[in-house]
Amino acid sequence: YKNYAEFAPYGENSLFQARIKALLNAKNFIYIEDQYFILVPELLEALLEVMPTIQRLIVVVQRPVGKSKASGYEKYLYEMTSPIQKLYPNKFQIYTTKEELDLYIHTKVVIIDDVYLSVGSANWNRRSMxxxxxxxANIIDDETVESPDGVKVLKAARDFRIRKFREMTGRSYEELDSMTFIEAANQFDVVAADNSSIIETYEMKKQAYFTAITDIVRKTQPRSRIRVCQALHERWLERHCHYTQGQRLPTPGDLSPFKTLTVDVQDESTVLQAAKELKGIPIDLLINNADIYTGGDSMASTIKESMMKEFEVHAAGPL
Known part of the structure:
Protein backbone atom coordinates (compact mmCIF):
# COMPACT_ATOMS: atom_id res chain seq x y z
CA TYR A 1 0.00 0.00 0.00
CA LYS A 2 1.25 3.43 -0.90
CA ASN A 3 3.00 5.23 1.99
CA TYR A 4 2.76 2.19 4.26
CA ALA A 5 6.47 1.37 4.01
CA GLU A 6 7.42 4.95 4.88
CA PHE A 7 4.99 5.09 7.78
CA ALA A 8 5.75 1.67 9.28
CA PRO A 9 8.89 0.23 7.65
CA TYR A 10 9.05 -2.48 10.29
CA GLY A 11 5.31 -2.92 10.58
CA GLU A 12 3.96 -6.32 11.56
CA ASN A 13 1.71 -7.76 8.87
CA SER A 14 2.49 -11.46 9.10
CA LEU A 15 -1.23 -12.19 9.50
CA PHE A 16 -1.85 -10.68 6.06
CA GLN A 17 1.05 -12.56 4.47
CA ALA A 18 0.01 -15.83 6.13
CA ARG A 19 -3.52 -15.47 4.77
CA ILE A 20 -2.28 -14.91 1.23
CA LYS A 21 0.05 -17.91 1.50
CA ALA A 22 -2.70 -20.14 2.89
CA LEU A 23 -5.17 -19.17 0.15
CA LEU A 24 -2.62 -19.82 -2.58
CA ASN A 25 -2.03 -23.32 -1.18
CA ALA A 26 -5.72 -24.30 -1.31
CA LYS A 27 -6.34 -27.51 -3.23
CA ASN A 28 -9.92 -28.50 -2.42
CA PHE A 29 -12.02 -25.84 -0.68
CA ILE A 30 -11.98 -22.56 1.21
CA TYR A 31 -14.53 -21.69 3.91
CA ILE A 32 -14.67 -18.08 5.09
CA GLU A 33 -16.92 -16.74 7.81
CA ASP A 34 -16.39 -13.07 8.58
CA GLN A 35 -18.03 -9.91 9.78
CA TYR A 36 -16.77 -8.38 6.53
CA PHE A 37 -15.78 -9.81 3.17
CA ILE A 38 -14.84 -6.60 1.44
CA LEU A 39 -12.38 -5.78 -1.28
CA VAL A 40 -8.76 -6.44 -0.41
CA PRO A 41 -7.08 -6.64 -3.83
CA GLU A 42 -4.33 -9.05 -2.76
CA LEU A 43 -6.83 -11.46 -1.21
CA LEU A 44 -9.11 -11.27 -4.24
CA GLU A 45 -6.14 -12.02 -6.51
CA ALA A 46 -5.20 -15.03 -4.39
CA LEU A 47 -8.75 -16.40 -4.53
CA LEU A 48 -9.01 -15.91 -8.28
CA GLU A 49 -5.72 -17.74 -8.74
CA VAL A 50 -6.94 -20.90 -6.99
CA MET A 51 -10.61 -20.88 -8.04
CA PRO A 52 -9.97 -22.87 -11.24
CA THR A 53 -8.65 -25.85 -9.25
CA ILE A 54 -10.61 -25.90 -5.97
CA GLN A 55 -14.08 -27.42 -5.65
CA ARG A 56 -15.84 -24.73 -3.62
CA LEU A 57 -15.48 -21.33 -2.02
CA ILE A 58 -18.08 -20.88 0.73
CA VAL A 59 -18.52 -17.49 2.38
CA VAL A 60 -20.81 -16.60 5.28
CA VAL A 61 -20.84 -12.86 5.90
CA GLN A 62 -22.72 -10.21 7.82
CA ARG A 63 -24.87 -8.12 5.50
CA PRO A 64 -23.87 -4.43 5.67
CA VAL A 65 -26.43 -2.35 7.54
CA GLY A 66 -26.65 1.18 8.89
CA LYS A 67 -23.40 3.11 8.97
CA SER A 68 -21.31 0.32 7.46
CA LYS A 69 -23.64 0.23 4.46
CA ALA A 70 -23.72 4.01 4.12
CA SER A 71 -19.93 4.27 4.27
CA GLY A 72 -19.43 1.96 1.33
CA TYR A 73 -19.11 -1.53 2.77
CA GLU A 74 -21.89 -2.90 0.56
CA LYS A 75 -20.10 -1.56 -2.50
CA TYR A 76 -16.79 -3.08 -1.44
CA LEU A 77 -18.47 -6.38 -0.62
CA TYR A 78 -19.89 -6.36 -4.14
CA GLU A 79 -16.47 -5.55 -5.60
CA MET A 80 -14.96 -8.46 -3.68
CA THR A 81 -17.60 -10.99 -4.69
CA SER A 82 -18.70 -10.03 -8.20
CA PRO A 83 -15.50 -11.06 -10.05
CA ILE A 84 -15.63 -14.48 -8.39
CA GLN A 85 -19.37 -14.89 -8.95
CA LYS A 86 -19.06 -13.92 -12.60
CA LEU A 87 -16.26 -16.38 -13.37
CA TYR A 88 -17.16 -19.27 -11.06
CA PRO A 89 -20.92 -19.21 -10.33
CA ASN A 90 -21.03 -22.97 -9.75
CA LYS A 91 -18.15 -22.97 -7.28
CA PHE A 92 -18.90 -19.86 -5.23
CA GLN A 93 -21.51 -20.01 -2.45
CA ILE A 94 -22.24 -16.94 -0.31
CA TYR A 95 -24.72 -16.71 2.57
CA THR A 96 -25.82 -14.48 5.38
CA THR A 97 -28.18 -14.95 8.31
CA LYS A 98 -31.89 -14.34 7.85
CA GLU A 99 -32.60 -10.69 8.57
CA GLU A 100 -35.68 -11.35 10.71
CA LEU A 101 -33.58 -13.38 13.18
CA ASP A 102 -31.58 -10.25 14.05
CA LEU A 103 -28.34 -12.20 14.32
CA TYR A 104 -24.97 -10.50 13.91
CA ILE A 105 -21.94 -12.30 12.49
CA HIS A 106 -18.77 -11.20 14.24
CA THR A 107 -16.72 -14.27 13.33
CA LYS A 108 -13.30 -14.15 11.67
CA VAL A 109 -12.62 -17.71 10.48
CA VAL A 110 -10.84 -19.23 7.50
CA ILE A 111 -10.71 -23.01 6.94
CA ILE A 112 -8.82 -24.50 4.01
CA ASP A 113 -8.93 -28.14 2.90
CA ASP A 114 -9.58 -29.40 6.45
CA VAL A 115 -5.88 -28.73 6.98
CA TYR A 116 -5.54 -25.02 7.82
CA LEU A 117 -7.61 -23.17 10.41
CA SER A 118 -7.36 -19.45 11.18
CA VAL A 119 -9.32 -17.84 14.02
CA GLY A 120 -8.80 -14.45 15.61
CA SER A 121 -9.79 -10.80 15.68
CA ALA A 122 -8.77 -9.80 12.14
CA ASN A 123 -11.56 -9.01 9.70
CA TRP A 124 -11.41 -9.58 5.97
CA ASN A 125 -10.68 -5.94 5.23
CA ARG A 126 -7.79 -3.62 4.56
CA ARG A 127 -7.56 -2.23 8.07
CA SER A 128 -7.23 -5.57 9.81
CA MET A 129 -4.70 -6.78 7.26
CA ALA A 137 -4.03 -18.18 15.56
CA ASN A 138 -3.19 -20.05 12.36
CA ILE A 139 -3.45 -23.72 13.27
CA ILE A 140 -1.88 -26.72 11.56
CA ASP A 141 -2.51 -29.87 13.61
CA ASP A 142 -0.22 -32.91 13.68
CA GLU A 143 -2.99 -35.50 14.08
CA THR A 144 -4.43 -36.81 10.84
CA VAL A 145 -7.70 -38.55 9.93
CA GLU A 146 -9.07 -39.92 6.68
CA SER A 147 -12.13 -38.12 5.35
CA PRO A 148 -15.05 -39.74 3.48
CA ASP A 149 -13.40 -38.33 0.35
CA GLY A 150 -10.54 -40.75 0.95
CA VAL A 151 -8.17 -37.87 1.66
CA LYS A 152 -5.87 -37.60 4.65
CA VAL A 153 -6.67 -34.35 6.49
CA LEU A 154 -5.91 -32.82 9.88
CA LYS A 155 -8.20 -33.67 12.77
CA ALA A 156 -8.47 -30.26 14.44
CA ALA A 157 -9.34 -28.36 11.26
CA ARG A 158 -11.87 -30.96 10.13
CA ASP A 159 -13.52 -31.18 13.53
CA PHE A 160 -13.82 -27.38 13.66
CA ARG A 161 -15.24 -27.28 10.14
CA ILE A 162 -17.87 -29.93 10.91
CA ARG A 163 -18.93 -28.07 14.06
CA LYS A 164 -19.16 -24.84 12.09
CA PHE A 165 -21.21 -26.53 9.35
CA ARG A 166 -23.45 -27.98 12.06
CA GLU A 167 -24.08 -24.48 13.38
CA MET A 168 -24.94 -23.13 9.95
CA THR A 169 -26.98 -26.03 8.54
CA GLY A 170 -28.59 -27.54 11.63
CA ARG A 171 -27.46 -31.00 10.55
CA SER A 172 -26.05 -33.30 13.22
CA TYR A 173 -22.33 -33.78 13.72
CA GLU A 174 -22.70 -37.44 12.83
CA GLU A 175 -24.49 -36.66 9.56
CA LEU A 176 -21.87 -34.16 8.47
CA ASP A 177 -19.01 -36.36 9.62
CA SER A 178 -20.16 -39.10 7.25
CA MET A 179 -20.51 -36.80 4.23
CA THR A 180 -17.95 -35.98 1.59
CA PHE A 181 -17.05 -32.30 1.53
CA ILE A 182 -19.23 -31.58 -1.50
CA GLU A 183 -22.18 -33.37 0.11
CA ALA A 184 -21.75 -31.22 3.22
CA ALA A 185 -21.29 -28.04 1.17
CA ASN A 186 -24.51 -28.75 -0.72
CA GLN A 187 -26.40 -28.74 2.58
CA PHE A 188 -25.96 -24.96 2.70
CA ASP A 189 -28.12 -24.52 -0.39
CA VAL A 190 -30.69 -26.96 0.95
CA VAL A 191 -31.13 -25.23 4.30
CA ALA A 192 -30.86 -21.72 2.81
CA ALA A 193 -34.16 -22.42 1.05
CA ASP A 194 -35.77 -23.58 4.31
CA ASN A 195 -37.62 -20.88 6.23
CA SER A 196 -36.75 -22.54 9.53
CA SER A 197 -32.97 -22.33 9.03
CA ILE A 198 -30.72 -19.46 10.13
CA ILE A 199 -29.03 -18.80 6.78
CA GLU A 200 -30.12 -17.63 3.36
CA THR A 201 -28.36 -17.17 0.05
CA TYR A 202 -26.90 -13.68 -0.18
CA GLU A 203 -27.55 -12.18 -3.59
CA MET A 204 -25.20 -9.30 -4.27
CA LYS A 205 -26.37 -6.79 -6.87
CA LYS A 206 -24.81 -3.61 -8.13
CA GLN A 207 -26.69 -0.65 -6.70
CA ALA A 208 -27.10 2.76 -8.34
CA TYR A 209 -25.83 4.54 -5.22
CA PHE A 210 -22.43 2.81 -5.55
CA THR A 211 -21.41 5.56 -7.99
CA ALA A 212 -21.79 8.13 -5.21
CA ILE A 213 -19.11 6.39 -3.16
CA THR A 214 -15.87 7.38 -4.84
CA ASP A 215 -12.79 5.20 -4.63
CA ILE A 216 -11.10 7.84 -2.47
CA VAL A 217 -12.93 6.28 0.49
CA ARG A 218 -11.47 2.79 0.03
CA LYS A 219 -8.02 4.06 -0.93
CA THR A 220 -7.80 6.28 2.12
CA GLN A 221 -8.66 3.51 4.61
CA PRO A 222 -6.62 3.16 6.70
CA ARG A 223 -4.10 5.43 4.98
CA SER A 224 -5.94 8.40 6.52
CA ARG A 225 -3.94 7.72 9.66
CA ILE A 226 -0.71 7.70 7.68
CA ARG A 227 -1.58 10.89 5.83
CA VAL A 228 -2.32 12.76 9.04
CA CYS A 229 1.06 11.76 10.42
CA GLN A 230 2.78 12.78 7.20
CA ALA A 231 1.11 16.18 7.28
CA LEU A 232 2.49 16.69 10.77
CA HIS A 233 5.89 15.43 9.65
CA GLU A 234 9.18 15.68 11.52
CA ARG A 235 8.77 17.82 14.67
CA TRP A 236 5.07 16.92 15.02
CA LEU A 237 5.31 13.32 13.88
CA GLU A 238 6.30 11.60 17.11
CA ARG A 239 3.70 13.36 19.22
CA HIS A 240 0.79 13.30 16.81
CA CYS A 241 0.80 9.76 15.52
CA HIS A 242 -0.97 9.07 18.81
CA TYR A 243 -3.80 11.27 17.59
CA THR A 244 -4.38 9.00 14.60
CA GLN A 245 -5.15 6.11 16.93
CA GLY A 246 -7.83 8.15 18.69
CA GLN A 247 -5.76 8.56 21.86
CA ARG A 248 -5.21 12.29 21.66
CA LEU A 249 -6.91 15.23 19.98
CA PRO A 250 -4.84 18.08 18.50
CA THR A 251 -4.79 21.53 20.07
CA PRO A 252 -5.09 24.83 18.15
CA GLY A 253 -1.34 25.28 18.52
CA ASP A 254 -0.68 21.91 16.99
CA LEU A 255 -2.73 22.84 13.94
CA SER A 256 -1.16 26.23 13.30
CA PRO A 257 0.59 25.07 10.09
CA PHE A 258 -2.76 24.34 8.47
CA LYS A 259 -4.99 26.67 6.55
CA THR A 260 -8.51 27.48 7.67
CA LEU A 261 -11.10 26.41 5.15
CA THR A 262 -14.85 26.02 4.95
CA VAL A 263 -15.78 22.90 3.03
CA ASP A 264 -19.12 21.72 1.69
CA VAL A 265 -18.58 17.99 1.89
CA GLN A 266 -21.47 17.32 -0.46
CA ASP A 267 -19.33 18.75 -3.27
CA GLU A 268 -16.69 16.17 -4.11
CA SER A 269 -14.48 18.60 -6.05
CA THR A 270 -14.44 21.01 -3.09
CA VAL A 271 -13.50 18.18 -0.75
CA LEU A 272 -10.65 17.07 -2.98
CA GLN A 273 -9.31 20.61 -3.31
CA ALA A 274 -9.54 21.11 0.45
CA ALA A 275 -7.72 17.86 1.02
CA LYS A 276 -4.87 19.08 -1.19
CA GLU A 277 -4.67 22.46 0.52
CA LEU A 278 -4.66 20.83 3.94
CA LYS A 279 -1.51 18.90 3.07
CA GLY A 280 -3.28 15.70 2.16
CA ILE A 281 -5.61 15.21 5.11
CA PRO A 282 -8.79 13.60 3.69
CA ILE A 283 -11.42 15.94 5.11
CA ASP A 284 -14.29 13.89 3.70
CA LEU A 285 -13.17 10.94 5.82
CA LEU A 286 -12.14 12.85 8.91
CA ILE A 287 -15.48 14.59 9.18
CA ASN A 288 -18.17 12.36 7.73
CA ASN A 289 -16.63 8.91 7.87
CA ALA A 290 -14.57 9.15 11.05
CA ASP A 291 -16.48 6.23 12.51
CA ILE A 292 -15.04 4.01 9.76
CA TYR A 293 -11.66 3.86 11.43
CA THR A 294 -12.01 5.10 15.00
CA GLY A 295 -13.66 2.00 16.41
CA GLY A 296 -16.73 3.55 17.99
CA ASP A 297 -19.44 6.18 17.68
CA SER A 298 -18.28 8.11 20.75
CA MET A 299 -14.74 8.59 19.50
CA ALA A 300 -15.99 9.31 15.99
CA SER A 301 -18.23 12.05 17.35
CA THR A 302 -15.36 13.55 19.35
CA ILE A 303 -13.07 13.62 16.34
CA LYS A 304 -15.74 15.12 14.12
CA GLU A 305 -16.44 17.88 16.63
CA SER A 306 -12.74 18.59 17.05
CA MET A 307 -12.10 18.74 13.32
CA MET A 308 -15.06 21.02 12.73
CA LYS A 309 -13.89 23.32 15.53
CA GLU A 310 -10.15 23.36 15.00
CA PHE A 311 -10.12 23.25 11.19
CA GLU A 312 -13.32 25.26 10.86
CA VAL A 313 -14.54 22.69 8.40
CA HIS A 314 -18.32 22.62 8.28
CA ALA A 315 -20.04 19.39 7.33
CA ALA A 316 -23.03 20.27 5.17
CA GLY A 317 -24.26 16.71 5.07
CA PRO A 318 -23.17 13.17 4.28
CA LEU A 319 -20.75 12.78 1.40
Missing part, protein backbone atom coordinates in the same frame (compact mmCIF):
# COMPACT_ATOMS: atom_id res chain seq x y z
CA UNK A 130 -2.42 -3.75 7.66
CA UNK A 131 -2.73 -1.26 10.48
CA UNK A 132 -5.30 -2.30 13.10
CA UNK A 133 -4.10 -4.11 16.21
CA UNK A 134 -5.17 -7.71 15.60
CA UNK A 135 -4.33 -11.19 16.83
CA UNK A 136 -4.92 -14.53 15.12
Missing amino acids: TSDSELA
Whole structure:
Protein backbone atom coordinates (compact mmCIF):
# COMPACT_ATOMS: atom_id res chain seq x y z
CA TYR A 1 0.00 0.00 0.00
CA LYS A 2 1.25 3.43 -0.90
CA ASN A 3 3.00 5.23 1.99
CA TYR A 4 2.76 2.19 4.26
CA ALA A 5 6.47 1.37 4.01
CA GLU A 6 7.42 4.95 4.88
CA PHE A 7 4.99 5.09 7.78
CA ALA A 8 5.75 1.67 9.28
CA PRO A 9 8.89 0.23 7.65
CA TYR A 10 9.05 -2.48 10.29
CA GLY A 11 5.31 -2.92 10.58
CA GLU A 12 3.96 -6.32 11.56
CA ASN A 13 1.71 -7.76 8.87
CA SER A 14 2.49 -11.46 9.10
CA LEU A 15 -1.23 -12.19 9.50
CA PHE A 16 -1.85 -10.68 6.06
CA GLN A 17 1.05 -12.56 4.47
CA ALA A 18 0.01 -15.83 6.13
CA ARG A 19 -3.52 -15.47 4.77
CA ILE A 20 -2.28 -14.91 1.23
CA LYS A 21 0.05 -17.91 1.50
CA ALA A 22 -2.70 -20.14 2.89
CA LEU A 23 -5.17 -19.17 0.15
CA LEU A 24 -2.62 -19.82 -2.58
CA ASN A 25 -2.03 -23.32 -1.18
CA ALA A 26 -5.72 -24.30 -1.31
CA LYS A 27 -6.34 -27.51 -3.23
CA ASN A 28 -9.92 -28.50 -2.42
CA PHE A 29 -12.02 -25.84 -0.68
CA ILE A 30 -11.98 -22.56 1.21
CA TYR A 31 -14.53 -21.69 3.91
CA ILE A 32 -14.67 -18.08 5.09
CA GLU A 33 -16.92 -16.74 7.81
CA ASP A 34 -16.39 -13.07 8.58
CA GLN A 35 -18.03 -9.91 9.78
CA TYR A 36 -16.77 -8.38 6.53
CA PHE A 37 -15.78 -9.81 3.17
CA ILE A 38 -14.84 -6.60 1.44
CA LEU A 39 -12.38 -5.78 -1.28
CA VAL A 40 -8.76 -6.44 -0.41
CA PRO A 41 -7.08 -6.64 -3.83
CA GLU A 42 -4.33 -9.05 -2.76
CA LEU A 43 -6.83 -11.46 -1.21
CA LEU A 44 -9.11 -11.27 -4.24
CA GLU A 45 -6.14 -12.02 -6.51
CA ALA A 46 -5.20 -15.03 -4.39
CA LEU A 47 -8.75 -16.40 -4.53
CA LEU A 48 -9.01 -15.91 -8.28
CA GLU A 49 -5.72 -17.74 -8.74
CA VAL A 50 -6.94 -20.90 -6.99
CA MET A 51 -10.61 -20.88 -8.04
CA PRO A 52 -9.97 -22.87 -11.24
CA THR A 53 -8.65 -25.85 -9.25
CA ILE A 54 -10.61 -25.90 -5.97
CA GLN A 55 -14.08 -27.42 -5.65
CA ARG A 56 -15.84 -24.73 -3.62
CA LEU A 57 -15.48 -21.33 -2.02
CA ILE A 58 -18.08 -20.88 0.73
CA VAL A 59 -18.52 -17.49 2.38
CA VAL A 60 -20.81 -16.60 5.28
CA VAL A 61 -20.84 -12.86 5.90
CA GLN A 62 -22.72 -10.21 7.82
CA ARG A 63 -24.87 -8.12 5.50
CA PRO A 64 -23.87 -4.43 5.67
CA VAL A 65 -26.43 -2.35 7.54
CA GLY A 66 -26.65 1.18 8.89
CA LYS A 67 -23.40 3.11 8.97
CA SER A 68 -21.31 0.32 7.46
CA LYS A 69 -23.64 0.23 4.46
CA ALA A 70 -23.72 4.01 4.12
CA SER A 71 -19.93 4.27 4.27
CA GLY A 72 -19.43 1.96 1.33
CA TYR A 73 -19.11 -1.53 2.77
CA GLU A 74 -21.89 -2.90 0.56
CA LYS A 75 -20.10 -1.56 -2.50
CA TYR A 76 -16.79 -3.08 -1.44
CA LEU A 77 -18.47 -6.38 -0.62
CA TYR A 78 -19.89 -6.36 -4.14
CA GLU A 79 -16.47 -5.55 -5.60
CA MET A 80 -14.96 -8.46 -3.68
CA THR A 81 -17.60 -10.99 -4.69
CA SER A 82 -18.70 -10.03 -8.20
CA PRO A 83 -15.50 -11.06 -10.05
CA ILE A 84 -15.63 -14.48 -8.39
CA GLN A 85 -19.37 -14.89 -8.95
CA LYS A 86 -19.06 -13.92 -12.60
CA LEU A 87 -16.26 -16.38 -13.37
CA TYR A 88 -17.16 -19.27 -11.06
CA PRO A 89 -20.92 -19.21 -10.33
CA ASN A 90 -21.03 -22.97 -9.75
CA LYS A 91 -18.15 -22.97 -7.28
CA PHE A 92 -18.90 -19.86 -5.23
CA GLN A 93 -21.51 -20.01 -2.45
CA ILE A 94 -22.24 -16.94 -0.31
CA TYR A 95 -24.72 -16.71 2.57
CA THR A 96 -25.82 -14.48 5.38
CA THR A 97 -28.18 -14.95 8.31
CA LYS A 98 -31.89 -14.34 7.85
CA GLU A 99 -32.60 -10.69 8.57
CA GLU A 100 -35.68 -11.35 10.71
CA LEU A 101 -33.58 -13.38 13.18
CA ASP A 102 -31.58 -10.25 14.05
CA LEU A 103 -28.34 -12.20 14.32
CA TYR A 104 -24.97 -10.50 13.91
CA ILE A 105 -21.94 -12.30 12.49
CA HIS A 106 -18.77 -11.20 14.24
CA THR A 107 -16.72 -14.27 13.33
CA LYS A 108 -13.30 -14.15 11.67
CA VAL A 109 -12.62 -17.71 10.48
CA VAL A 110 -10.84 -19.23 7.50
CA ILE A 111 -10.71 -23.01 6.94
CA ILE A 112 -8.82 -24.50 4.01
CA ASP A 113 -8.93 -28.14 2.90
CA ASP A 114 -9.58 -29.40 6.45
CA VAL A 115 -5.88 -28.73 6.98
CA TYR A 116 -5.54 -25.02 7.82
CA LEU A 117 -7.61 -23.17 10.41
CA SER A 118 -7.36 -19.45 11.18
CA VAL A 119 -9.32 -17.84 14.02
CA GLY A 120 -8.80 -14.45 15.61
CA SER A 121 -9.79 -10.80 15.68
CA ALA A 122 -8.77 -9.80 12.14
CA ASN A 123 -11.56 -9.01 9.70
CA TRP A 124 -11.41 -9.58 5.97
CA ASN A 125 -10.68 -5.94 5.23
CA ARG A 126 -7.79 -3.62 4.56
CA ARG A 127 -7.56 -2.23 8.07
CA SER A 128 -7.23 -5.57 9.81
CA MET A 129 -4.70 -6.78 7.26
CA THR A 130 -2.42 -3.75 7.66
CA SER A 131 -2.73 -1.26 10.48
CA ASP A 132 -5.30 -2.30 13.10
CA SER A 133 -4.10 -4.11 16.21
CA GLU A 134 -5.17 -7.71 15.60
CA LEU A 135 -4.33 -11.19 16.83
CA ALA A 136 -4.92 -14.53 15.12
CA ALA A 137 -4.03 -18.18 15.56
CA ASN A 138 -3.19 -20.05 12.36
CA ILE A 139 -3.45 -23.72 13.27
CA ILE A 140 -1.88 -26.72 11.56
CA ASP A 141 -2.51 -29.87 13.61
CA ASP A 142 -0.22 -32.91 13.68
CA GLU A 143 -2.99 -35.50 14.08
CA THR A 144 -4.43 -36.81 10.84
CA VAL A 145 -7.70 -38.55 9.93
CA GLU A 146 -9.07 -39.92 6.68
CA SER A 147 -12.13 -38.12 5.35
CA PRO A 148 -15.05 -39.74 3.48
CA ASP A 149 -13.40 -38.33 0.35
CA GLY A 150 -10.54 -40.75 0.95
CA VAL A 151 -8.17 -37.87 1.66
CA LYS A 152 -5.87 -37.60 4.65
CA VAL A 153 -6.67 -34.35 6.49
CA LEU A 154 -5.91 -32.82 9.88
CA LYS A 155 -8.20 -33.67 12.77
CA ALA A 156 -8.47 -30.26 14.44
CA ALA A 157 -9.34 -28.36 11.26
CA ARG A 158 -11.87 -30.96 10.13
CA ASP A 159 -13.52 -31.18 13.53
CA PHE A 160 -13.82 -27.38 13.66
CA ARG A 161 -15.24 -27.28 10.14
CA ILE A 162 -17.87 -29.93 10.91
CA ARG A 163 -18.93 -28.07 14.06
CA LYS A 164 -19.16 -24.84 12.09
CA PHE A 165 -21.21 -26.53 9.35
CA ARG A 166 -23.45 -27.98 12.06
CA GLU A 167 -24.08 -24.48 13.38
CA MET A 168 -24.94 -23.13 9.95
CA THR A 169 -26.98 -26.03 8.54
CA GLY A 170 -28.59 -27.54 11.63
CA ARG A 171 -27.46 -31.00 10.55
CA SER A 172 -26.05 -33.30 13.22
CA TYR A 173 -22.33 -33.78 13.72
CA GLU A 174 -22.70 -37.44 12.83
CA GLU A 175 -24.49 -36.66 9.56
CA LEU A 176 -21.87 -34.16 8.47
CA ASP A 177 -19.01 -36.36 9.62
CA SER A 178 -20.16 -39.10 7.25
CA MET A 179 -20.51 -36.80 4.23
CA THR A 180 -17.95 -35.98 1.59
CA PHE A 181 -17.05 -32.30 1.53
CA ILE A 182 -19.23 -31.58 -1.50
CA GLU A 183 -22.18 -33.37 0.11
CA ALA A 184 -21.75 -31.22 3.22
CA ALA A 185 -21.29 -28.04 1.17
CA ASN A 186 -24.51 -28.75 -0.72
CA GLN A 187 -26.40 -28.74 2.58
CA PHE A 188 -25.96 -24.96 2.70
CA ASP A 189 -28.12 -24.52 -0.39
CA VAL A 190 -30.69 -26.96 0.95
CA VAL A 191 -31.13 -25.23 4.30
CA ALA A 192 -30.86 -21.72 2.81
CA ALA A 193 -34.16 -22.42 1.05
CA ASP A 194 -35.77 -23.58 4.31
CA ASN A 195 -37.62 -20.88 6.23
CA SER A 196 -36.75 -22.54 9.53
CA SER A 197 -32.97 -22.33 9.03
CA ILE A 198 -30.72 -19.46 10.13
CA ILE A 199 -29.03 -18.80 6.78
CA GLU A 200 -30.12 -17.63 3.36
CA THR A 201 -28.36 -17.17 0.05
CA TYR A 202 -26.90 -13.68 -0.18
CA GLU A 203 -27.55 -12.18 -3.59
CA MET A 204 -25.20 -9.30 -4.27
CA LYS A 205 -26.37 -6.79 -6.87
CA LYS A 206 -24.81 -3.61 -8.13
CA GLN A 207 -26.69 -0.65 -6.70
CA ALA A 208 -27.10 2.76 -8.34
CA TYR A 209 -25.83 4.54 -5.22
CA PHE A 210 -22.43 2.81 -5.55
CA THR A 211 -21.41 5.56 -7.99
CA ALA A 212 -21.79 8.13 -5.21
CA ILE A 213 -19.11 6.39 -3.16
CA THR A 214 -15.87 7.38 -4.84
CA ASP A 215 -12.79 5.20 -4.63
CA ILE A 216 -11.10 7.84 -2.47
CA VAL A 217 -12.93 6.28 0.49
CA ARG A 218 -11.47 2.79 0.03
CA LYS A 219 -8.02 4.06 -0.93
CA THR A 220 -7.80 6.28 2.12
CA GLN A 221 -8.66 3.51 4.61
CA PRO A 222 -6.62 3.16 6.70
CA ARG A 223 -4.10 5.43 4.98
CA SER A 224 -5.94 8.40 6.52
CA ARG A 225 -3.94 7.72 9.66
CA ILE A 226 -0.71 7.70 7.68
CA ARG A 227 -1.58 10.89 5.83
CA VAL A 228 -2.32 12.76 9.04
CA CYS A 229 1.06 11.76 10.42
CA GLN A 230 2.78 12.78 7.20
CA ALA A 231 1.11 16.18 7.28
CA LEU A 232 2.49 16.69 10.77
CA HIS A 233 5.89 15.43 9.65
CA GLU A 234 9.18 15.68 11.52
CA ARG A 235 8.77 17.82 14.67
CA TRP A 236 5.07 16.92 15.02
CA LEU A 237 5.31 13.32 13.88
CA GLU A 238 6.30 11.60 17.11
CA ARG A 239 3.70 13.36 19.22
CA HIS A 240 0.79 13.30 16.81
CA CYS A 241 0.80 9.76 15.52
CA HIS A 242 -0.97 9.07 18.81
CA TYR A 243 -3.80 11.27 17.59
CA THR A 244 -4.38 9.00 14.60
CA GLN A 245 -5.15 6.11 16.93
CA GLY A 246 -7.83 8.15 18.69
CA GLN A 247 -5.76 8.56 21.86
CA ARG A 248 -5.21 12.29 21.66
CA LEU A 249 -6.91 15.23 19.98
CA PRO A 250 -4.84 18.08 18.50
CA THR A 251 -4.79 21.53 20.07
CA PRO A 252 -5.09 24.83 18.15
CA GLY A 253 -1.34 25.28 18.52
CA ASP A 254 -0.68 21.91 16.99
CA LEU A 255 -2.73 22.84 13.94
CA SER A 256 -1.16 26.23 13.30
CA PRO A 257 0.59 25.07 10.09
CA PHE A 258 -2.76 24.34 8.47
CA LYS A 259 -4.99 26.67 6.55
CA THR A 260 -8.51 27.48 7.67
CA LEU A 261 -11.10 26.41 5.15
CA THR A 262 -14.85 26.02 4.95
CA VAL A 263 -15.78 22.90 3.03
CA ASP A 264 -19.12 21.72 1.69
CA VAL A 265 -18.58 17.99 1.89
CA GLN A 266 -21.47 17.32 -0.46
CA ASP A 267 -19.33 18.75 -3.27
CA GLU A 268 -16.69 16.17 -4.11
CA SER A 269 -14.48 18.60 -6.05
CA THR A 270 -14.44 21.01 -3.09
CA VAL A 271 -13.50 18.18 -0.75
CA LEU A 272 -10.65 17.07 -2.98
CA GLN A 273 -9.31 20.61 -3.31
CA ALA A 274 -9.54 21.11 0.45
CA ALA A 275 -7.72 17.86 1.02
CA LYS A 276 -4.87 19.08 -1.19
CA GLU A 277 -4.67 22.46 0.52
CA LEU A 278 -4.66 20.83 3.94
CA LYS A 279 -1.51 18.90 3.07
CA GLY A 280 -3.28 15.70 2.16
CA ILE A 281 -5.61 15.21 5.11
CA PRO A 282 -8.79 13.60 3.69
CA ILE A 283 -11.42 15.94 5.11
CA ASP A 284 -14.29 13.89 3.70
CA LEU A 285 -13.17 10.94 5.82
CA LEU A 286 -12.14 12.85 8.91
CA ILE A 287 -15.48 14.59 9.18
CA ASN A 288 -18.17 12.36 7.73
CA ASN A 289 -16.63 8.91 7.87
CA ALA A 290 -14.57 9.15 11.05
CA ASP A 291 -16.48 6.23 12.51
CA ILE A 292 -15.04 4.01 9.76
CA TYR A 293 -11.66 3.86 11.43
CA THR A 294 -12.01 5.10 15.00
CA GLY A 295 -13.66 2.00 16.41
CA GLY A 296 -16.73 3.55 17.99
CA ASP A 297 -19.44 6.18 17.68
CA SER A 298 -18.28 8.11 20.75
CA MET A 299 -14.74 8.59 19.50
CA ALA A 300 -15.99 9.31 15.99
CA SER A 301 -18.23 12.05 17.35
CA THR A 302 -15.36 13.55 19.35
CA ILE A 303 -13.07 13.62 16.34
CA LYS A 304 -15.74 15.12 14.12
CA GLU A 305 -16.44 17.88 16.63
CA SER A 306 -12.74 18.59 17.05
CA MET A 307 -12.10 18.74 13.32
CA MET A 308 -15.06 21.02 12.73
CA LYS A 309 -13.89 23.32 15.53
CA GLU A 310 -10.15 23.36 15.00
CA PHE A 311 -10.12 23.25 11.19
CA GLU A 312 -13.32 25.26 10.86
CA VAL A 313 -14.54 22.69 8.40
CA HIS A 314 -18.32 22.62 8.28
CA ALA A 315 -20.04 19.39 7.33
CA ALA A 316 -23.03 20.27 5.17
CA GLY A 317 -24.26 16.71 5.07
CA PRO A 318 -23.17 13.17 4.28
CA LEU A 319 -20.75 12.78 1.40
